[in-house]
Amino acid sequence: MTGTAGSSTTGARPKEIEAAWLLTLAAVVGQAVVWVLGAFVVDPTGLDDMTSVSGADAAARQLALSGGVLAVVLAGWLAVAVKMRAGRGWARVVLGFAGALCLVAAATDFSMSGTGPAAWPLLACLPDLVTAAAVVPMFLPAARRHFQARPRRA
Template sequence: MIGAAVDRTGRPREVAGAFRLSLLAIAVNWVVWVLGAFVVRPTGFDEMRQEVGRQDALVQLALSAGALLVISGVWLFCLLRMRAGRNWARIVLAGLAALSVLFVLNSLSMNGFDRLTGTWLIHDVLLSDLPSDLLLAAAAALLFLPSSNAYFAAARGV
């Protein structure tokens, strides 16, 4: 890691930055979930309540929150392993970030790029996975810079 900027823990700043960007992506996912479920009209809860009733809508929201909690927990586990220098975690995180970006691009191409109205921007972009996926893509890119590569190589003893 000659010439690489490191933080006080000995990790390259790129690895620390990727960790922080990924934490921000997890937080953004939760904010988007709350906004979509309860705040931005028409809310997901209102739509579900009209379709299946209040009780089933609450069950669906609880299941959705539980799934997001599990996904966030697994992501956080991989992040902590990545920060500790585990190369497998870096590869898993990069692969998942790439998959997420591909899903977003597929979704955007299916929904059309030509709907550039304010409502489209709020519902289909800001309340989608796009903001967190962009953060994850940036984090993944940081994990494969030369100083990051040297950090992971040194951690596995190569």
């Protein structure tokens, strides 16, 4: 597998980098969807749980904070992914580390879930698995050459 023709001389990205980019986009969207489903749709919803414990106002504040933090994290994740797509090696390392952490999170979430619909634990860990899968093409030979051919700058 060599990526697109002349990837290191013409500046075109190897197909492996584009695959990692698309998988990363899918993982980011998946994380947002899982948060919305967990907070508002899948019984028992996060909103229902927080409302029963803390009241409606506190639950709304907590959900707003949680959504805000998630938005910041996802924006940062996308910013690093843009740098990876541009050929920055440090971004590939950061995303690789994130993929490994997501794989661990998926494994631990699976073993701890005991409420909600039977398919929910699988759906909820799907973005973590996609994140881990996005790491693989970043470290294939054509992708490695792409990162090595790029100048070292931020």
